[in-house]
Each structure stands twice: as structure tokens, then as C-alpha cells.
Amino acid sequence: MNLRELEPGTVQRKVGEAVLAVEGVSLAFGGVKALTDVSFDVREHEIRAIIGPNGAGKSSMLNVINGVYRPQQGRITFMGETHDRMEPHVAASRGIARTFQGLALFKGMSVLDNILAGRNLMMRRNLLWQALRVGPALREEIEHRKRVEEIIDFLEIQHVRKTPVGRLPYGLQKRVDLGRALAAEPRVLLLDEPMAGMNVEEKQDMSRFILDVNDEFGTTIVLIEHDMGVVMDLSDRVVVLDYGRKIADGTPDEVRSSQAVIDAYLGVKH
Amino acid sequence: MTVQAGMTDTFPKLLLEHAAVRGERPAIREKDLGIWQSWTWREMRDEVEWLACGLAQAGLARGDHIAVIGSNRPRLYWTICAAQALGAIPVPFYEDAAAQEMVYVFQDAAIAFAVVEDQEQADKLLEILPQCPRLKRIWYDDPRGLRNYTREELVAYEKLREAGRAAAAAQPRLFAGEIAKGVGSDTAIMMYTSGTTGHPKGVVLSHDNLVSSGRAYAELERLRDEEEVLAYLPMAWIGQNLFSYAQWMVVGFRINCPESGDTTMTDMREIGPTYYFAPPRVLEALLTQVTIRMEDASWLKRRLFRYFMDLARRVGARLLDGKPVAARERLLYFLGELLVYGPLKNALGMTRIRVAYTAGEAIGPDLFVFYRSLGINLKQLYGSTETSVMVCVQPDGEVKPDTVGPPMKGVEVRVLDSGEIVLRCPGLFRAYYNNESATRDAKDPEGWFHTGDAGFFDDTGHLKIIDRAKDVGKLSGGTLFAPKYLENKLKFFPYIKEAVAFGHGRPEATAMVNIDVEAVGDWAERRGIPYSGYADLASKPQVRELVRECVEKVNADLSRDPHLCASQIHRFVVLHKELDADDGELTRTRKVRRGFIGEKYATIVDALYSGADRCVVEAQVRFEDGRVGAIRAELAVDGARTYAAEALAA
Numbered sequence: 001m002n003l004r005e006l007e008p009g010t011v012q013r014k015v016g017e018a019v020l021a022v023e024g025v026s027l028a029f030g031g032v033k034a035l036t037d038v039s040f041d042v043r044e045h046e047i048r049a050i051i052g053p054n055g056a057g058k059s060s061m062l063n064v065i066n067g068v069y070r071p072q073q074g075r076i077t078f079m080g081e082t083h084d085r086m087e088p089h090v091a092a093s094r095g096i097a098r099t100f101q102g103l104a105l106f107k108g109m110s111v112l113d114n115i116l117a118g119r120n121l122m123m124r125r126n127l128l129w130q131a132l133r134v135g136p137a138l139r140e141e142i143e144h145r146k147r148v149e150e151i152i153d154f155l156e157i158q159h160v161r162k163t164p165v166g167r168l169p170y171g172l173q174k175r176v177d178l179g180r181a182l183a184a185e186p187r188v189l190l191l192d193e194p195m196a197g198m199n200v201e202e203k204q205d206m207s208r209f210i211l212d213v214n215d216e217f218g219t220t221i222v223l224i225e226h227d228m229g230v231v232m233d234l235s236d237r238v239v240v241l242d243y244g245r246k247i248a249d250g251t252p253d254e255v256r257s258s259q260a261v262i263d264a265y266l267g268v269k270h
Numbered sequence: 271m272t273v274q275a276g277m278t279d280t281f282p283k284l285l286l287e288h289a290a291v292r293g294e295r296p297a298i299r300e301k302d303l304g305i306w307q308s309w310t311w312r313e314m315r316d317e318v319e320w321l322a323c324g325l326a327q328a329g330l331a332r333g334d335h336i337a338v339i340g341s342n343r344p345r346l347y348w349t350i351c352a353a354q355a356l357g358a359i360p361v362p363f364y365e366d367a368a369a370q371e372m373v374y375v376f377q378d379a380a381i382a383f384a385v386v387e388d389q390e391q392a393d394k395l396l397e398i399l400p401q402c403p404r405l406k407r408i409w410y411d412d413p414r415g416l417r418n419y420t421r422e423e424l425v426a427y428e429k430l431r432e433a434g435r436a437a438a439a440a441q442p443r444l445f446a447g448e449i450a451k452g453v454g455s456d457t458a459i460m461m462y463t464s465g466t467t468g469h470p471k472g473v474v475l476s477h478d479n480l481v482s483s484g485r486a487y488a489e490l491e492r493l494r495d496e497e498e499v500l501a502y503l504p505m506a507w508i509g510q511n512l513f514s515y516a517q518w519m520v521v522g523f524r525i526n527c528p529e530s531g532d533t534t535m536t537d538m539r540e541i542g543p544t545y546y547f548a549p550p551r552v553l554e555a556l557l558t559q560v561t562i563r564m565e566d567a568s569w570l571k572r573r574l575f576r577y578f579m580d581l582a583r584r585v586g587a588r589l590l591d592g593k594p595v596a597a598r599e600r601l602l603y604f605l606g607e608l609l610v611y612g613p614l615k616n617a618l619g620m621t622r623i624r625v626a627y628t629a630g631e632a633i634g635p636d637l638f639v640f641y642r643s644l645g646i647n648l649k650q651l652y653g654s655t656e657t658s659v660m661v662c663v664q665p666d667g668e669v670k671p672d673t674v675g676p677p678m679k680g681v682e683v684r685v686l687d688s689g690e691i692v693l694r695c696p697g698l699f700r701a702y703y704n705n706e707s708a709t710r711d712a713k714d715p716e717g718w719f720h721t722g723d724a725g726f727f728d729d730t731g732h733l734k735i736i737d738r739a740k741d742v743g744k745l746s747g748g749t750l751f752a753p754k755y756l757e758n759k760l761k762f763f764p765y766i767k768e769a770v771a772f773g774h775g776r777p778e779a780t781a782m783v784n785i786d787v788e789a790v791g792d793w794a795e796r797r798g799i800p801y802s803g804y805a806d807l808a809s810k811p812q813v814r815e816l817v818r819e820c821v822e823k824v825n826a827d828l829s830r831d832p833h834l835c836a837s838q839i840h841r842f843v844v845l846h847k848e849l850d851a852d853d854g855e856l857t858r859t860r861k862v863r864r865g866f867i868g869e870k871y872a873t874i875v876d877a878l879y880s881g882a883d884r885c886v887v888e889a890q891v892r893f894e895d896g897r898v899g900a901i902r903a904e905l906a907v908d909g910a911r912t913y914a915a916e917a918l919a920a
Contacts, residue, residue, distance in 0.1 A: 149303035154414070159532030161304065204895070212415055 015236060016044030018077075019220055020065070020188055025074030027060055027244075034060040035071065035244045042188065047214055047221045049231045051255075052241035053264060058224045059101065061241065062190050065222070066091040066098055079187070092121055097186035099177045101193045107166030111157060111176050114165055115148045118183030151179045154216070155209060171202035178209065182217070189213065191223040195230055203227065207234055232256065240264065279454030280477040282318075282355035284519045286449065289315035292495060292522055298344045301529040301537055309344060311522070317345075317431070319445040321352035324434025326444065328383065328407060332357035332451075335379040335460065339363040339372075339395075340387025342501040342514070342527040345411045345427055349385040350515065354458055354477075355449050361460045361472070362506040364858045366851070368896065369394035374469050375462050376402040378704060384408045385427065389415040392424060399423065454478040460703055461508055463655050472703030473508075473655045483512060483658035483697040484520035486678055490663065491625045497523035497545040498622070502534050503552075507859060508655040509629055513547040516658075535559075538619035546623050549630035551860055553648075554637055556618060558764045562792050578606035579643075586611075586643030591667050611644045620646055627651050629659065631861060632735060632754060634762035635671035642669065650674045652735060656712065656719060658697030662733050673732035683733060689724040690739040724752075741864065743774025749836040751779065753864060756837060759827065763820040764789045768849050770862050771839070772875055778840040780878040782871065783817050784849055790816070805846040805903060814908055817844050821910040829913035838912040841878050843885075845871075846903040852892045877907050 021041035027034045035057045042048045050058045063069040065076065067086035076083050078094060097118075105114050123130065123144065129137035152158055155175050160168055165176055174194060181189055194210065195203045207230055213219050225231045231238060232252040240248040240255055242264040248255050255261055278284050288297065293312035300307050309317065330336060336353045338360050340346050350360040361379055363372060365387065372394060375381070382404050386392050392410050396419075399405060410416055411427045438445060458477040462470040487493070499518065503510035514525050523545070528537035535556075564575050585599045595603075615621045626641070626648040633650065641648040647666065652674035653659030661683065664675030677683045681695040694717050701709040713719050724739040736742065737752040745751050753771040756779060760769035767786035773779035785808050793816065794801055801807040825838040849855040855867055868875055870889065877885035888902045 146303065149305075153303060156530065158304070158529045159536070215417055216414065 015046045018042065019044045019079055020222075021077040022061075022065065023075045023077070025061075025064055025071045025076070027057075027064060027069055027071045033244050034069075035064070035241075038074075038241065038244070038246050040239045040246065040249055042220060042222055043236075044220055045214070045218050046236040047210070047223065047234055049235035049238045050222065050224050050241060051226075051228070051231055051238060055243075056241040056264075057244040058241055059192060060244075062098065062192055062222070062224060066096050066190060092184070095185075095187035096190065097181040097184040097188075098190035099174075099181045099192060099194060101196060103173055103177050105165045105173060105177055105180065108164055110162045110164055111168070111179075112148060112152070112161050114176055115151055115179045115183045116144060118180035119144050119147065121184060147185075148183060151182050154182075154212070155179050171198050171205075174198065174202075174206065175209065178206075178213075182213065182219075185217075186219060188220045188222065191221060191225075193224055193226060195225060195227055203230060210234060279481060280354065280449070280452045280456065281351060281458060281481070281516075281519045282449040282452060284481075284522075285311075285315055285318060285351055285355075286446070288519075288522045295495070295522075296524050297518075297522075298347060298525050298527070299541075300344050300527040301533070301540075304529075306526070306540070314344075314348065318348050318351045318355065319438050320431050320434035321345075321348050322355045322434070322445055322448065323437040323441070324430040325352055325358070325383070326356055326448070327433060327437045328430070330356055330358050330383055333457075334358045334383070335361050335381045337361050337363060337376065337381050337384035337386075338505065339365060339384060339391045340411065340505070341365050341531065342503075342505060342510075343387055343411055344527060346385065346387065346505065347501075347515065347525075350459070351519075354452070355445060357448065357452055357456060359457050359460050361462070362511070363462075364504050364506045365391065366504075367394075367858060368852065368892075369397045373398045373401050375472070376405060378469075379460065379472060380404050382406050386410050388412040392416060392419070396421060396424070452477070454481065457700070459511065461506060461511065461655050471705055471708055474700045474703050475655075475658060475697075476700055479658045479697045479699060480512065480516040481520060482680075483653075483660035484516035486660055486680070486697075487512075487517055487663075488521050490665070490678070491545070493517065493521045493523065493545065495522040497521065497624075498541055498543045499523060499525045499545050499547075500534075500538050500541055500543045501525040501527050502531075502538075503547070503549070504858070507630075508653075508659055509547060509549070512659045513545075513627075535619070539617070540619075542619060542622040544622045544624045546620070546626040548626065548628055549859075550628055550633040550637065551630075553628060553633070553641060554761070557637060557640060558786060558789050560614065560618070561764045562789060565792070565796070575610055578610040581606055582611065582643035583639065586645060587639060587669075590642055590645060590647060591669065607645070615644055615646065620644075623647065625649070627663075629653065630859060632758050633671075634758050636762050638671045652733060653697075654721065656699045657693065657695055657721075658699070660695050660697035661693055661721075664732075668730075668732070670732060673728060673734045675733065676731045677733070684718070685726055688739065689726070689742065691721045691723050691725050691733070691735070692718040693721065694718055745773055745779070745836055746775055746777050747836060750834075751837055752834075755834070756781065756824070756828075756839065757862065759824045760820065760839075763823075765793065765816055766820060768856075768862060770849075770864055770867050772864075772868060772878065773837065776879060779837045780875075781821070781839050781842045782867070782874060782878075783821075783842055783844050785813060785817065785844060787848070804848065805901070808844045808846055809903075809906070814844050814906060817842065818908055818910050825910060825912050829915050835915045839910055840912060841907055841909050843874050843878060843905050843907050845874075846887070846905060847889060847891065847901055850891075853890065874905065874907075877905075883907050 018041040023039045025038045026036050050061055052058050064071050067088040070085040076086050152161055165173060195206050214221055235252055238252055238255045240261050247260040247264055248258040278287055288311040294310050296308040297311040297314045298309050336358055338346050338349050353360045384395055392408055395408050408423050409425050409427045409430050413426055454477045456477055457474050458480050459475050460472045462472050499514055501514040518525050526541045528534045581602055585595045585603055588595050623646055626646055629651045649664040649669055651663040653661045661681055662674045662677050683693045685691055698719055722739050723735050724737055724742045725733055725735040728734050737754040741753055743751045751773045756771040757769040760766050765786055766783055768784035770782045771779055787804050790813055799812055821839050821842055828834045828838050851858050856862055873885050873887055884904055884906055886904050888900055890898055891901055892898050
């Protein structure tokens with residue numbers, strides 16, 4: 001059952017045109033083919049999941065989208081601009097943010113500072129201005145701080161605002177990582193296994209936050225996740241990869257009943 | 271004390287008075303986005319006016335009930351005041367109540383309107399909407415997550431405020447006119463008592479009730495309009511309503527709403543309340559935290575802490591009461607204030623406290639003395655929803671850990687032969703809503719209210735409460751058995767969170783114990799004992815041994831009192847799950863429902879008395895999302911050493 005249907009009186013959000021498309025992407029590390037001719041698109045405001053067994057190329061796909069890996073073939077179209085390969089700084093400045101499977105936080109810094117760091121690209125004043133904290137730099141900082149506080153409020157982490165991230169339990173660190181990505185006010189948010197290593201309650205919380213981000217900010221979300229239940233509940237459409245190839249693409253129900261997917265997950269007799 | 275003629279007799283009139291007299295002073299603050307936002311009395315008057323006009327326009331009429339559901343938020347306080355301005359009756363709900371628990375109240379009070387805090391509460395009301403056909407409008411404060419809801423019953427608070435603002439501009443006399451129609455004998459609020467059995471009962475309290483109670487406290491403690499108060503307890507609890515609403519309105523001080531439940535400690539430190547109210551469980555949780563943090567401290571700090579806390583226990587409370595103390599100890603206590611007490615009070619946010627109260631249930635004497643010995647003027651009081659918390663209070667200088675003080679001015683208290691306490695006071699409720707028979711049972715024709723509590727006056731005229739009258743039982747040997755007394759003694763240990771004692775009609779007393787997962791978890795980590803979760807931790811033999819030590823200390827203590835010596839705990843079980851209000855094991859105010867627990871865990875009770883050393887228990891648990899699951903566990907039953915009365919006396 002889709003989580004949205006549980007809520008009384010909600011309507012389906014307006015899913016728009018494709019904002020992001022990958023076409024014929026192939027990626028190899030030496031002789032190892034991580035991705036072979038993968039194409040799919042992501043529509044505005046939707047939650048798009050990429051699933052697949054271990055080593056199917058899911059994380060590689062995300063890394064191609066935000067420019068960490070350079071594919072040998074294929075194109076990436078983001079908001080009407082087509083790139084043979086994405087550069088990380090271009091991805092970030094055009095509005096693609098991501099969270100990481102293994103977390104990318106400054107452990108010694110507070111939650112507040114970590115999330116503030118996520119706004120780095122949006123700071124207009126240079127280092128000197130910021131260090132002096134006068135006039136326009138101060139006004140700007142207040143504005144950034146306000147946005148960060150809104151995210152803290154949104155993710156319900158007020159009680160650890162000033163706690164160094166390294167001292168937080170894992171589930172909360174994941175939430176801070178999401179906050180850091182949100183601070184960049186992304187159009188598209190890439191989530192790499194947002195629920196890995198969480199207990200049931202933490203997973204429910206995280207699902208709630210992902211849905212809320214999607215609803216409240218209208219952020220388009222691409223997520224990789226192992227927990228099938230979560231994926232089927234959250235996503236509008238699902239891409240299934242296996243050995244670097246796309247084997248299915250469609251709504252959770254379509255994907256669930258696809259023979260190729262069942263074979264990939266349960267194995268087939270050869 | 272009755273409200274004198276000419277004195278302001280309703281809360282909305284008090285609001286107008288404050289807006290005129292101290293209009294530019296802050297009335298209420300809320301921490302939002304990391305900053306304390308504040309509203310002055312004048313701003314608040316305007317907000318309440320707009321809200322009242324909006325509610326009137328929506329059809330809220332004199333005598334109607336309106337539900338208020340959520341944590342402490344300025345807008346919910348304004349809703350209460352706005353409803354009162356129109357002569358309507360606010361009905362606050364516990365924010366953690368399950369949807370189905372709310373149905374009865376909505377039906378009973380024929381509630382058509384509700385103002386709720388957020389999506390969580392709105393979802394609950396939408397769920398029960400089919401059962402509550404009268405409910406036609408739900409206003410929500412926080413729009414988060416509600417953007418895509420299409421139900422027409424749901425409207426944003428913001429819209430109500432804007433509509434009200436326009437209505438107020440069109441009819442500038444409406445607000446003041448409606449307020450002027452109100453009199454002190456009107457119903458001010460209806461609070462449902464959690465009730466250990468049957469349906470909750472709506473306690474109808476008038477403005478006179480609450481204002482006279484508020485005035486009595488203000489006079490007694492010489493409260494001023496500079497007091498800072500933290501509004502952090504459930505709004506549906508009479509204690510919270512009296513301290514953060516009635517007294518606030520009577521005196522005109524400031525209330526401060528914390529950012530969220532989890533930040534209360536930090537927020538309290540920032541505010542530094544001067545007047546503080548906390549039920550024993552909050553004080554207990556704070557002490558547990560202090561104890562844990564002290565164990566982490568360096569060797570020197572631990573030594574200092576122990577030395578000065580010993581000193582404080584000897585002389586601290588005496589100093590507070592103004593009793594004579596030797597010069598040397600005075601000097602040492604002063605040193606302790608610099609080195610330990612001061613910094614500790616600062617960490618707790620209690621530096622500025624002038625008066626602190628505790629109530630709600632009996633407080634363990636050691637816990638009580640701990641705070642007093644630090645120089646915090648913590649006092650006990652006694653009251654209930656039905657009495658507007660206006661019965662007994664300990665006056666300065668006459669504070670004893672085991673009594674609740676003498677009756678307040680204007681309150682008559684008697685103890686019946688059965689041990690039950692009956693009383694008459696100006697704060698006494700008018701009736702139970704729609705429930706004449708219950709009203710008749712509780713209030714006799716001469717106006718005496720039967721509290722259901724058992725107790726007696728000690729030789730200094732202080733009332734001592736021992737237990738609920740119906741819970742006080744007898745061991746099969748015929749000696750008195752007050753289960754609450756044993757439970758409180760157990761709960762004082764930081765390792766024990768909750769305890770349930772049995773013994774009525776039995777040859778000896780036994781107990782079920784809930785460990786405090788934080789304190790015991792910390793204890794286990796220090797000893798390198800691995801555990802996976804609550805149930806696992808609770809079943810560790812070392813943990814059971816730890817609990818046994820606590821039980822035996824209680825037994826040693828009991829053996830010193832000739833009346834209670836027979837109540838020593840012979841056997842106990844460490845429960846595998848936390849007792850929870852969602853499973854019906856605790857009331858919403860977190861009191862144990864002993865009878866219910868006795869039935870639900872009958873197999874454990876049998877094992878406690880059969881001499882078996884293990885028992886299997888299957889329990890239903892209700893998860894936070896409302897689903898129901900079962901936990902099956904095998905529990906060990908342990909025995910504890912008991913002491914003969916003579917052995918210790920010798």
C-alpha cells in the first residue's frame with residue numbers, strides 16, 4: 001500500500017515534465033562494466049527510486065548523475081541542458097544535492113554548523129567579509145541562519161542543535177546529512193540509501209521526512225534503497241538495475257509483478 | 271476566599287486589565303527557529319480579539335465547547351482565552367491521547383470546533399470524524415504536512431486569524447461587548463479527568479473557581495508580575511492550567527513555551543524561571559541525569575560532589591527553613607554553594623527559582639530533600655482537578671518531606687473515620703458534565719467533596735496523604751498495606767523507573783519493577799555488560815541483582831517503622847517492557863493502574879506468590895502508529911531478604 005493513500009483527504013501531487021534524463025549511459029572501470037546503456041528520466045516533483053541487488057550499479061548511477069564518475073558513453077540532460085558528462089560543481093550549482101551512504105559530515109562541528117556548511121555555495125560575500133561579520137555579511141549570515149533554523153525545525157532536531165555531530169546516534173546523523181543536503185535548496189535531491197542501518201522506527205521517521213521534503217519544498221527526489229517495503233511505499237516510479245543494466249522501469253506495482261525483477265532478486269535456474 | 275465584588279472576575283477581563291496596565295511588557299514567549307519570540311500583553315489582547323471574532327463568525331456561541339489539542343503554544347493559550355471571551359468553554363486534550371480515546375469526549379461535550387497544533391492531531395480528528403458528526407471545523411496551527419489535505423473541515427489557523435481580524439475591524443465593539451457579558455460564575459473551562467476506571471468525567475470549573483485559586487496562591491507566595499514561568503506540562507492537566515494560565519492571568523507574569531519536548535532542559539536554562547512547578551517524575555528525571563553525569567565526572571569532582579551533598583543533606587534544608595546551624599557548617603555550606611550547589615542549580619536552570627512546587631503524586635522523601643538541600647525552595651501542595659488544586663500547601667519554614675502542609679485559607683478539610691479526606695473550598699468544581707450521579711457521589715448535599723484520598727493530620731496540623739482510599743488494603747495478616755508508599759520508595763532509586771506493589775489480601779508484599787533504561791544502560795556499559803534492548807537488559811542476572819539490592823534497602827528502611835514492617839517486599843519481578851499509557855498500564859498523567867496491571871499480568875502475580883522462579887508472559891503492545899503486536903517473554907522471579915524489626919533495633 002502506498003503511504004499517501006493512508007492519509008485521509010490528500011491528493012496526488014502535480015508531477016510535472018522530466019527535469020532529469022539519462023540516455024544510454026555506460027560506465028566501465030577498466031574491464032568491469034558498472035553500467036551498460038542505461039536510460040531513464042525523472043519528472044519534476046516525483047520520488048524516483050533506483051533499486052537492484054548488490055553490485056547492480058545503483059550508487060554508480062547516482063555518481064554519474066552528480067558528476068563524480070564520468071561515463072564513457074551517454075548523455076545527461078538536466079533542466080534542458082544536455083551534458084556528455086556532468087561536473088560535480090556544475091551539478092551542485094544547478095541544484096543537485098545528495099546525501100551519502102557513509103555520511104559526509106564534519107564530526108567535530110555542531111549540527112547547526114554542518115547544515116550551515118550546506119549553504120556554502122549560496123554565500124555571496126567572500127571569506128574576508130564573513131570573518132569581519134559586518135554590514136552586508138552579517139545580514140546575509142542572519143538570512144542563512146534563518147533558513148538553517150527552518151531546516152532544523154523541519155527535521156525536528158532542535159534538541160541537538162549545538163551538539164557535535166560525532167556524538168549523535170547514527171539515525172540522527174543521517175537526518176543531519178539530509179539537512180545539510182536540503183540547506184542547498186536543491187531542485188533534485190539524490191539520496192544514497194537514506195535508511196541503511198536504521199531500526200524500524202527510525203525508518204518510519206525518515207520516510208515521513210522524505211515525503212514531507214517532497215511535499216513541502218516540491219523537491220524532486222531520486223533515492224537508492226535496499227528496503228523494498230520502503231521503496232514501494234515511497235516512490236512514484238522505480239528503475240530496477242541488475243548487473244549494470246536496466247531490467248524494469250515503472251510504478252511500484254508494475255515493477256513488483258515484472259518477471260525480470262523477480263528473477264533478479266530470487267535468482268533463476270539456468 | 272471568595273472573589274470580592276468589583277474585582278476582575280473572569281480571565282478575558284483580566285486580559286483587558288493587563289493590556290491596559292502593563293501593555294508593553296511581554297506576556298508570553300515561544301522559542302521558535304532558535305529564537306525566543308515574544309508577545310506583549312497588548313499584542314496578545316489583539317491576537318485574542320481577532321481569534322474571538324473569527325470564532326464568533328464561524329459560529330462558536332456562548333456555552334459551546336471547543337477542543338484545544340496540542341503542546342504549549344501561544345496560539346493555543348490564545349484560543350482558550352478567546353473562547354472564554356465569547357462565553358464558550360475550552361476543553362483541553364492530552365496531546366498524546368490516542369484518537370479513539372478522544373471520541374468519548376467529543377461526543378460527551380458535543381464539540382463542533384477544534385483548534386489543534388499540527389498534522390498529528392489533525393490526523394487523529396479526521397480519523398474520528400465519522401464517529402463525531404457534530405465536529406465541523408478543525409483549525410491547525412502548524413501547516414506542515416497538511417498542504418495537500420483536501421478535507422473542507424480543515425482550515426489553517428492563519429485563515430481564522432485573518433478572517434477574525436477583518437471581522438474585528440468591521441465590528442470593533444464585539445470583543446469588549448462579549449467580554450462584558452461574562453460573569454465569574456460562568457464556566458471557564460472543562461477538564462476531563464483521566465480516570466482509572468470507566469469513561470473520563472468532565473470537571474466543570476468556573477472563572478470564580480480558578481481565579482480564587484490563582485489569587486490564593488498569588489497572595490501566599492507574594493507573586494509579582496516579573497515572575498518567569500516555563501509552560502511545559504500538558505495543557506489538559508489542571509496543574510498546568512492553574513500555574514501557566516489561571517495564575518498567569520491573575521498576576522500578569524510571563525509564561526515561556528519551550529521549542530519542543532526534547533529541548534525543555536536547555537530552554538529552562540535560558541529562561542531561568544523564578545516560579546516553577548514540576549510533578550515528581552520530572553524532578554526524578556532531572557536527578558537521574560545529574561547522577562549519571564556525576565558518574566562521568568573526574569575523580570576530584572565526584573569527591574567534591576559527594577562531600578558537599580552530604581553536608582547539604584545535613585544542613586541545607588535547615589538553612590532554608592531558617593533554623594539554627596553551627597557557624598562552621600554555615601561557612602562550609604557557603605563554600606559548597608560556590609563550588610557545587612551554585613553550578614549545579616545553574617546546570618538545572620534553577621538558579622533564579624524563588625518558589626517551586628511539586629504535586630500530582632507523592633514525592634519520595636529523599637528526592638524532595640535533595641532539591642531543598644540545594645537551597646531550592648521546593649514545596650508540596652495537595653489538590654485535584656475538582657478542587658482547582660486549592661486544598662493544602664506547605665508554607666515557607668514549615669516544609670516537611672512527608673506531609674502536604676496545612677489547609678489553605680478558606681479551605682475546610684476533615685478526615686472521615688474510613689481515613690478518606692473530605693473538604694470544602696472556593697475552588698470546588700460545579701459539577702461533572704452531564705453526569706449527575708457522579709456529581710452526587712463526589713459532593714454531598716452540604717458541599718463536602720470526597721477526595722478518594724486516604725490520610726490523616728499529624729500533630730502539627732499538616733495533612734499527610736498515604737494513598738488512594740480505595741487502594742489502601744490489608745495484608746492477610748491484618749496489617750495495613752499502602753502500595754503507593756512502597757512503590758514510591760522503590761522509585762527513588764535512579765535505576766527503577768516504575769514499580770507496582772501487590773499485597774492486599776495476600777500474606778506478604780511483592781512487586782513488579784520497571785528499570786530505568788537510561789540509568790541501568792549506563793550502569794551496564796560501565797561494567798561491560800552487552801545488551802541489545804530493553805527486554806534484554808532487564809533480563810540480565812546482574813541487573814536483577816542490582817534491583818534486588820534496591821529492594822533490600824527498601825526492606826531495611828521499612829523494618830524501622832513498626833506500622834510498615836510487615837509490608838516488606840518478599841519477591842519481585844523485573845518486567846520485560848516499560849509500562850506505557852498507550853497500553854493502558856499508566857494513566858495519561860503516568861500513574862500506575864495497579865488493578866489493570868494485576869489482571870493483565872495475572873500470570874506474573876501468580877508466580878510471585880506461588881514460589882515459582884520463572885514465568886511466561888505474553889503481552890499486547892500498542893505501537894505509536896496504533897498497530898498492535900504481541901511480546902512474549904520468560905521472566906525470572908527473584909526473592910529479596912527481609913529484616914526482622916527487632917534485629918535492627920538491637
